[in-house]
Amino acid sequence: MIDEWIRQVPAEHCDCGQTHRAALPEWLTGRQITARFLERLSQFDTSHIWLMADPDTYAAAGRHLEQAIRDRHMPISCFIFQGRRPEASEHTVAAARLGVPDDMSLLLAVGSGTINDIAKVIAAETNVPFFVYATAPSMDGYTSATSSLLIDGRKISLATKAADLVAADTDVLAAAPMEAIQSGVGDVVAKAVSLAEWQMASVITGEHYCPHIAGLVEHALETVLASAPRLLDREPDAVEALFAGLLVSGLAMNLAGHSRPASGMEHYISHLWDMRAAALGTSADTHGRQCGVGTLLALDLIERTCRLQPTAERADAHLDRFVLAAWHDELKTLLGPAALPLIEAETSEQKYDPDKVRNRAGRIIRNWPKITDILQSVITRREAIAAALSAVHAPLTVGELTVSEPETEKVLLATRDIRDKYITTRLLFDTGETDSIHAG
Ligand SMILES: [Zn+2]
Ligand SMILES: [Zn+2]
Structure with missing residues (x-):
């Protein structure tokens, strides 16, 4: 469905007078996507995958992914924010920054809005391949290259980095809180x-x-x-x-x-x-x-x-x-x-x-x-x-x-x-x- 829609926008010579050649992130959606996700992951440098989540998103998908990645013998470490519902702010970004391993080869964000806003900052700073595993159908920012952050009590929009791949398992999304839907x-x-x-x-x-x-x-x-x-x-x-x-x-x-x-x-x-x-x-x-x-x-x-x-x-x-x-x-x-x-x-x-x-x-x-x-x-x-x-x-x-x-x-x-x-x-x-x- 998504691929078909996207093809309707001409990359060259659009009648609006512009070209639409932006490099888009890849997407992987549907049911039981874990095997395909791991396959795609293994095509990148997996010498040290760093998974970022909060307690809820870790429970929703992070734990399962971590295990699946370990089963494939790919080295992984996890960073899980303390406390539920962290906010994307200078404090949470600083906390994440301190946790980044020196040899991180790939950043895997598991979550929705907040986790992504924080992860995009880290992705932009470290410039490693960046995967997003969505846990809720709650917002349209999964593919965006900007982060919304609370800095000094003000919401600001920061240019960061778009994900290389956005994955979403329908069964995980369907289990999200109704508020997210x-x-x-x-x-x-x-x-x-x-x-x-x-x-x-x-x-x-x-x-x-x-x-x-x-x-x-x-x-x-x-x-x-x-x-x-x-x-x-x-x-x-x-x-x-x-x-x-x-x-x-x-x-x-x-x-x-x-x-x-x-x-x-x-x-x-x-x-x-x-x-x-x-x-x-x-x-x-x-x-x-x-x-x-x-x-x-x-x-x-x-x-x-x-x-x-x-x-x-x-x-x-x-x-x-x-x-x-x-x-x-x-x-x-x-x-x-x-x-x-x-x-x-x-x-x-x-x-x-x-x-x-x-x-x-x-x-x-x-x-x-x-x-x-x-x-x-x-x-x-x-x-x-x-x-x-x-x-x-x-x-x-x-x-x-x-x-x-x-x-x-x-x-x-x-x-x-x-x-x-x-x-x-x-x-x-x-x-x-x-x-x-x-x-x-
Ligand atoms: Zn156009
Ligand atoms: Zn919006």
Whole structure:
């Protein structure tokens, strides 16, 4: 299934005008993959395999793999984080770094999000072959070359190293906690918003857009929406479909060379909840569960956006009233010191530059029917998305997440400052329609 989808993106002469020749990690999925996994492993330097896991992922797959590797007479040592659910931070990376054997020939990460984020840092530093053995269908970052780390209380994205091979045994994935499955569904339904905003941005800012890569993620989304009702019972083919959806979303980002195909405003909502949790010293919910709720919030906002009829007068009047310094103060109140990188980014991005705002507003007004067509197509999926989340008992509202003091309206407003990516809240700013955020 995955190979067939990937082949639909032409490596050369794509009609989007680009080539998509990114070297992709290998993947090995399905049931009873251990023999094939060991076979592939044995083709690398196995003089000292170093396995990294946490107590849960070691129990889920690590122990079995360690034994299978020993049975093949390949030298292996294990590093298992103390304490359950470690966080990817400067502390856990430092702890792992101290454990790295001098003669490590291959790094084998057994786990999901956190273990991978840490392992990718070690892989980048040591530059040895790097294998990932996934234990949960919880997020789409298995093939990515970036790590999300908490450093000094701030979530940062660090360029690291992508795995050479990602393996996932369906039976291991199916035994993951239901919360991990909910997260995976949330991370995939998010793509409905990501894709619509990517296409919308191409109309407004002229950003490059590839229909084939978008189509790839579209397949992932459709497949997961269709299989969600069978995930609560952990039916193997449904779990396999969810993992395929996540893997393909990740590969789409590898092919595009950026996160556009798989992350939009709904992801920024989740990032902001993470940042607020770090600033307030509270704990955030999982990435995917937050993305699921973020998707529904984004869809509500997109629906209100479609009902607007933007005019140059309203856009101008709003721009005249807007005071950047006051807005930056609001960001500081919302996020504490974590607001500073967002504020600094404006120096280079200049997204609030009045001439640029007016320019984009003009383009939006001229292309309004086209833009609303794009956005309407995603609104029609709201029911299917909510049904998929409900099917796995994932949260649908902010109140069901563990985020405290969610400040939903301010979080929605602040999404436009997370990165220089054109999303719905930036369209609302450019057209002077930010009040739509308060309407819901
Ligand atoms: Zn995600
Ligand atoms: Zn293309």
